[in-house]
Amino acid sequence: MTAAQTQTGGPPAIRLRNITKSFGKGRAAVHALRGIDMDVASNQLVMLVGPSGCGKTTLVSIISGVLDADTGTAEVFGVNWPDLSGAAKTKRRGELVGFVFQQFNLIPMLSVVENVAMPLLVRGEPMDRALDRAAAELNGVGLGDRVTARPAELSGGMQQRVAIARALVGRPRLLICDEPTANLDGHTGQHVMDLIKTASRGKAGDEKTDGRCVVVVTHDARIFHYADHIEEMEDGKLKSPSKVILEEARHVPHYDREANGETNGNGGATDKTK
Amino acid sequence: MNRIAIKMLLGDRAKYLSLVFGLAFAVLLITQQGSIFLGLMLRATGILQNIAQPDLWIADPHSEYIGDIRPLDDHDLYRVRSVPGIAWASPLFATRARVDLPDGRHKTAQLLGIDRSTLIGQPPLMLEGRLEDLRQPDAVIIEESSRSKLGGVGVGDVLKLNDQRAVIVGICRAKMGFESNATMYTTYNNALQFTPVGRERMSFILAKVKEGVPIQRVQDTINGMTDLAAFTHDGMSDRTINFILKETGIGINFGLTVALGFVVGLVISAATFYQFTLENLRHFAVLKAIGATTATLIRMVILQALVVGLIGYGIGVGIAGAFSLLGRKPGAELAVYFPWELMVGALASMILTVSAGSVLSLRRVITLEPAVVFK
Ligand SMILES: Nc1ncnc2c1ncn2[C@@H]1O[C@H](COP(=O)(O)OP(=O)(O)OP(=O)(O)O)[C@@H](O)[C@H]1O
Ligand SMILES: [Mg+2]
DSSP: OOTGGGSTTSSOSEEEEEEEEEESOGGGOEEEEEEEEEEEOSSOEEEEEOSTTSSHHHHHHHHTTSSOOSEEEEEETTEEGGGOOHHHHHHHHHHHEEEEOTTOOOOTTSOHHHHHHHHHHHTTOOHHHHHHHHHHHHHHTTOTTOTTSOGGGSOHHHHHHHHHHHHHHTOOSEEEEESTTTTSOHHHHHHHHHHHHHHHTOOTTOTTTTTOEEEEEOOOGGGGGGOSEEEEEETTEEESSOOSOHHHHTTOOOOOOSTTOOSOTTTOOOOOOO | OHHHHHHHHHHSHHHHHHHHHHHHHHHHHHHHHHHHHHHHHHHHTGGGGTOOSOSEEEEOTTOOSTTOOOOBOHHHHHHHHTSTTEEEEEEEEEEEEEEEOTTSOEEEEEEEEEOTTTOTTOOSEEEEEOGGGGGSTTEEEEETTHHHHTTSOOTTOEEEETTEEEEEEEEEEOOOOTTOOEEEEEEHHHHHHHSOSOSOOBOEEEEEEOTTSOHHHHHHHHHTSTTOEEEEHHHHHHHHHHHHHHHSHHHHHHHHHHHHHHHHHHHHHHHHHHHHHHHHHHHHHHHHHTTOOHHHHHHHHHHHHHHHHHHHHHHHHHHHHHHHHHHHSTTOSOOOOOOHHHHHHHHHHHHHHHHHHHHHHHHHHHTOOGGGGGO
16 A cells, blocks of 8 residues: 555654535535644654634544545545545545544443454454454553443543544554543543653554554643644644744653553564663 | 445444434334234134135125124025035124123123024134034123123123023134224024014125135126125225225324324434444545445445344334234234334335435445545
C-alpha cells in the first residue's frame, strides 16, 4: 500500500486542503469549518485547541474518516477519504485509525477484554486470537488483572485506559483523541496522556505503526506540554501562527512512571520511556 | 461478531428480559386468542366433532349449518340407499329434549338418536356401561360432563325426558356443542318415542361410499336429487363455520378481538425490538467508527432479532399450550383448539414482526453516522 511513501520524513501523515463543512441549510446553516489547510508530519503528537464550538470535533471527525467534508481533500497516510465510501471506507478506517473519546464509549454489556478485542473482531480475526492480543494490550496499559471486569466496575481513568488499549490493539497509524482527559481528574489525566504520548512513538521496527501520528483535541492546558505541535482553531479556521507558546508548554517533560513502558503489548517488545 | 451480538443481547439482563417477555406476551396473545377462536369455531360444528364414520352427511338443501335441522323423510333414506356407490346409509336424529330434574328445575339436553342396528353415530368413547345396552327400550347414554348438569346422575338412574321415562345405561365421552347443553345418546327408535311428533324427524342421513367409488361422484348424484344435499365431513364443517362467521355476530365481534390481539401483539414485538436497537445505537456507532461494516451490523441486528424472537416465541407458545391443556380436560368449558397450523402461523407472524422491528432498526443502523461517537 502506501507504506513506502509514508516513512518518517516522507509526505505528511495528514494533509488537509480547503476543508469546509456546514451543518443545516440556508439561514440556519452552521459553518463549522471554513477552509482548513493543514499538514501534520509523521511521528507527531498534535494538539488541537480552541474555544467551544470552534469546530475541533468536526475537524477530527473528518480527519478520521467518520464524517464527510463538504469540500476539500482529506488525506491520511496517502488515503484520501473522499475517494472512498461505504464498506471500503469503513474497513480502511478500521485499519488506519484508533479512537479515544471523552466519554470512553465502551460497550457496557461486554467485558473489558472483549471491548479491547473489538477492532480485531470487526476485521474478522478469530475470537481466541483477538482476545489474546487484547489481553496483552490491556497489560500494556496496566490493566492486565481486570480483563474480565465490566467497564462499569472500573474508575473513569481505568475506563479511559481500556479505551486506549482498544484504540491501539489494531496497531493504527493514526490515533484520534477527542478531549481524552476532560472527564478525568488532573493526575489521572496525566497518566492517560503518558500512555498516549508513549503510543505516539509507535513501536520501533513495526512497519504498521512506524511514523504514527496522534491528534489530541483538548481544552486542558495542563496537558499542553505533551504536544509536539499545537494548532489553535477559532470559528472554523486555524489560527496561524499559533499563539500557544510551545516552549512554555514543553518545559515539563517528566515521565516519572515505570509501569507503562509497553505500548504495543502484542509484539512483546517494550519501549521504555526515559 | 456473532458471539458479540449475542453477548450484547444477553449482557443487559433487565433489557433482555423485558424484551423476551414483551415478545412472549405478544405470542401468547396471538396464540391464546387464536386458539380460543378456533376452539369456539370447532365447537360450533357440534355433533360433527363426534361422528367420523360416514363419508357423507345428507341433509335438506336449505339447511344452512349443522344446527339448522330440517327434517327428512323415511323415504329419503331409501332414496339415498339406492344411489349407486352407497355402501350404507343410516338415519341420525338430532333434537333438543327437556329433562326434568328431581328438584323441579329442568334442563335442555341435546339428544342424538342413532341407528339401532348398526349404532352408527355412536359416542367416540364409552366410560361406563355397554353401548349395546342402548338397544333396550327407554335407554340413554349420557356424556360425562352432563352428569353434573343433570344433578349428578349416574348409571341406573331414571330421568324424565320430555315427560317420558329414560334410563341411563352408560356414560360416554364426547365433544360438546356450542351451547354446551347436556348431551345424551339414544337409539333412533327411542328418540322417536321420546319426541312427541310425527314420523318426519330424521335430521341427517349418514352414508358411507363403497370402496373405490369416488365420493365426489356419489355426492353429485345425491345433489342432483330434489330436496337432498350431500356434504363431506369437512364440507359440512366449513359450511357451519362460514355460517357462524358471516351470519352471527360471533364472527365480526370475536374476529375483531382476535385481530386486535394479533395487531397489538405484533406491534408490541416490533416496537420492543426497535426500542432495543435504538438503545444500542450508540454502541453500533462505535463499532462502525472502529471498522464494523454496515453489513456486519445488519447481521448482528438480525441475529439478535432471531434469538430474542425464538426465545419469546417458545415462552409464549409454552404458556398458551399450557392453557390449551386446561381446555383439553373433558367437559372443560374453555373452548381451546391448538392446531400446529396456529403455532406455525404464530411463528411466522413473530418472525415477520421482529423482522419489521429490525427493518425499522436497520434503517437507523444503516443511516447511522459514525460521527455521533464524538457527541
Ligand atoms: N451534527 C451537527 N449538526 C448541527 N450542527 C453541528 C453538528 N456538529 C457540530 N455542529 C456545530 O458545528 C460547530 C462546531 O462544532 P464542534 O463540535 O466541531 O465544536 P468543538 O470545537 O468540538 O466544540 P467543543 O469544544 O464544545 O467540543 C458548532 O457550532 C456546533 O454546534
Ligand atoms: Mg468537541
